[in-house]
Amino acid sequence: MEYRRLGSSGLKVSELSFGSWVTFQAQLDDSKALECIRTALDHGVNFFDNAEVYAGGEAEAIMGRVFKKLGLRRVSYVVSTKFYWGLHEGANERNTLNRKYLMQAIDGSLRRFQMDYVDLVFCHRPDPHTPMEEIVRAMNDMIVQGKAIYWGTSEWSADQLMHAWQVADRYGLHKPQMEQPQYNMFFRERVEREYERLYSELGLGLTTWSPLASGLLTGKYNAGIPKGSRASLPGYEWLAERTITKERLETVRRLHDVAVDLDCSMGQLAIAWCLKNAHVSTVILGASSVAQLGENLEARRVVAKLTPDVMERINSLLGNDPHVRK
Ligand code: NDP
Numbered sequence: 537m538e539y540r541r542l543g544s545s546g547l548k549v550s551e552l553s554f555g556s557w558v559t560f561q562a563q564l565d566d567s568k569a570l571e572c573i574r575t576a577l578d579h580g581v582n583f584f585d586n587a588e589v590y591a592g593g594e595a596e597a598i599m600g601r602v603f604k605k606l607g608l609r610r611v612s613y614v615v616s617t618k619f620y621w622g623l624h625e626g627a628n629e630r631n632t633l634n635r636k637y638l639m640q641a642i643d644g645s646l647r648r649f650q651m652d653y654v655d656l657v658f659c660h661r662p663d664p665h666t667p668m669e670e671i672v673r674a675m676n677d678m679i680v681q682g683k684a685i686y687w688g689t690s691e692w693s694a695d696q697l698m699h700a701w702q703v704a705d706r707y708g709l710h711k712p713q714m715e716q717p718q719y720n721m722f723f724r725e726r727v728e729r730e731y732e733r734l735y736s737e738l739g740l741g742l743t744t745w746s747p748l749a750s751g752l753l754t755g756k757y758n759a760g761i762p763k764g765s766r767a768s769l770p771g772y773e774w775l776a777e778r779t780i781t782k783e784r785l786e787t788v789r790r791l792h793d794v795a796v797d798l799d800c801s802m803g804q805l806a807i808a809w810c811l812k813n814a815h816v817s818t819v820i821l822g823a824s825s826v827a828q829l830g831e832n833l834e835a836r837r838v839v840a841k842l843t844p845d846v847m848e849r850i851n852s853l854l855g856n857d858p859h860v861r862k
Pocket of ligand 1: 554555556557558559585586660690691716717744745746747748749750751752754756764765766767803820821822823824825827828829831832
């Protein structure tokens with residue numbers, strides 16, 4: 537496993553990491569989650585992603601129990617959580633980043649994790665209804681209180697990120713160190729174009745999500761929605777509708793030939809393609825079984841095969857290079 541710096545910070549994260557959205561509780565109970573986490577650790581993964589809202593807090597509780605059972609030194613792994621949607625319906629408990637919500641949210645997460653601190657804490661979405669200074673101070677205070685080590689954002693615009701950074705800079709507060717955007721063969725604009733100047737100017741690191749576009753990029757949906765797959769899960773109809781389009785399925789079918797030529801699976805090609813981007817600190821993998829995770833972790837071996845010619849071939853098949861204006 538290679539380790540990359542989280543932007544300009546000194547923290548090293550494994551270039552492939554493991555997340556818990558959808559899977560923890562719904563598809564992976566404690567013992568299966570433990571098997572997956574152990575597999576990831578055996579491959580050198582040191583970063584595990586989570587959020588308050590995943591399975592209504594249960595994903596944090598499962599991960600916490602697993603790490604307790606594994607009995608590892610706390611410094612040997614990196615854990616994250618994210619706040620915004622909340623767990624309750626109250627005016628100050630959902631869809632907010634106000635100080636009152638954030639300060640109790642971190643305590644709730646630490647209780648569920650049974651940990652003294654999380655390494656990375658994210659503002660899961662922007663909140664236009666809370667002043668930036670209030671958000672930045674609350675995130676800074678979590679770090680000062682020893683409850684988190686670094687803070688960052690998820691799906692914030694470049695302007696919002698720049699604003700947060702400037703507020704932190706003005707008041708000498710901890711700055712946002714990382715962003716968690718969607719990044720895969722279908723979602724490129726933000727990472728490859730919108731954030732471009734933030735890497736050098738702010739030293740921003742990226743922990744990117746959905747490298748397989750929820751599984752679409754494995755080719756598993758080419759012939760319909762398989763039973764038990766994410767798109768078939770009750771409550772995820774919206775995801776299936778949003779993700780699986782005729783145009784994308786055609787692209788996946790076309791890309792399949794590249795995977796065959798490189799002697800890898802379609803999913804491994806898609807993950808390796810994300811790893812090729814040097815601005816990505818870590819690609820967060822999702823998996824509903826140890827077998828999937830094992831296959832995905834082997835994607836590292838494909839990176840060396842992605843020569844400039846192959847990348848160009850993929851680029852023209854995708855037809856969505858953000859630097860090429862149509
Ligand atoms: P992917 O796009 O890689 O999708 C993972 C899913 O694809 C799996 O759960 C599985 O679903 C299917 N899959 C994975 N590998 C294979 C394989 N080898 N063969 C067949 N099917 C496979 O990643 P996620 O969308 O899960 O995102 C990864 C992580 O990123 C999340 O766990 C979370 O931590 C984070 N995230 C953050 C977000 C944010 O807003 N900040 C939003 C979303 C995710 P199945 O078997 O059920 O079909």
